[in-house]
Amino acid sequence: MIHSAMVHMPGHVGHGQQRGLTQFGHFRSHSFFWRQGAPGKTGTPHGFSEDGVGFSVDEAGTAKQAEHLGKQEDYRAVVLDLGLPDGNGLDVLKSWRADKLAMPVLILTARGDWQDKVNGLKAGADDYLAKPFQTEELLARLNALIRRSEGRVEAKLSAGGFELDEHRQCLHTPDGQEHSLTGTEFRLLRCLMSRPGQLFSKEQLLEQLYNLNDSPSDNTIEAYVRRLRKITGAEAITTRRGQGYIFNASD
Known part of the structure; x- marks a missing residue:
């Protein structure tokens, strides 16, 4: 069983x-x-x-x-x-x-x-x-x-011209490009895009990304945010120093 x-x-x-x-x-x-x-x-x-x-x-x-x-x-x-x-x-x-x-x-x-x-x-x-x-x-x-x-029909998240395809783990940007994401990039971006404008602390993001047996390093989130910004642009994901990260784009 x-x-x-x-x-x-x-x-x-x-x-x-x-x-x-x-x-x-x-x-x-x-x-x-x-x-x-x-x-x-x-x-x-x-x-x-x-x-x-x-x-x-x-x-x-x-x-x-x-x-x-x-x-x-x-x-x-x-x-x-x-x-x-x-x-x-x-x-x-x-x-x-x-x-x-x-x-x-x-x-x-x-x-x-x-x-x-x-x-x-x-x-x-x-x-x-x-x-x-x-x-x-x-x-x-x-x-x-x-x-x-969550009241959703399609397996897609949309915010500010960005569309995250959850079936294919890829992001469509406002300029019409499609970017494939690694598993962790996808999970982090999905978390941020699920609630545009909400502040997520590093601790909250780590809790969402890793299970109870994991011991990620303190700079893990920073490293993945830097990688995502190369795709979304720096304006879409902003850092509130000492507090966390916000996905700024809103429809």
Whole structure:
């Protein structure tokens, strides 16, 4: 069985660099907490490249750990296995909803177990997927959940003439050019563009970009902002010294 999983991110779960179709039916039960991530870190579930999925992953192996992480962090989506080793995933879900946690939740059920699906939806799940399943279907369902939760129809972010294509991980600039982005460039820009005009501290951006097992250096964000400015221009992303960064472009 697979673990349960949660996603911490603004936007889309991309799959452009994913390798093949992966079935998860052979996994042990667990919880995955998804963030925007950096490639190749230990928190990524087997079958996902973090550059491919667009998010880093925090992982919990028990219902107790999953419940704690869900309440401790501001995750953007959750994949929750109902068959956790120390308890029922439904109880975890009910606890989150009782605490008014509204992040989208996709539950994993045993194939053909319609009662689990019904009980999960009644408990507050937003979608379900039967095991075993294929990676592309899971990613597609997560993308749809996130778009709906954010009131978006298309997997694109637009601000000030810039358009970020979340399927292809590329940026269209106001002059009509298209620029491919690395996984981390894409995740950082998506975070900034998701809320134009909002100040993001380095700590907030690092939290969005890396999972709990990572130890990025203090100048990581500065280095990636410099790279992005070569594409967007210095005016689009400004630094508020001692406070953080702002994506200035507004529609």
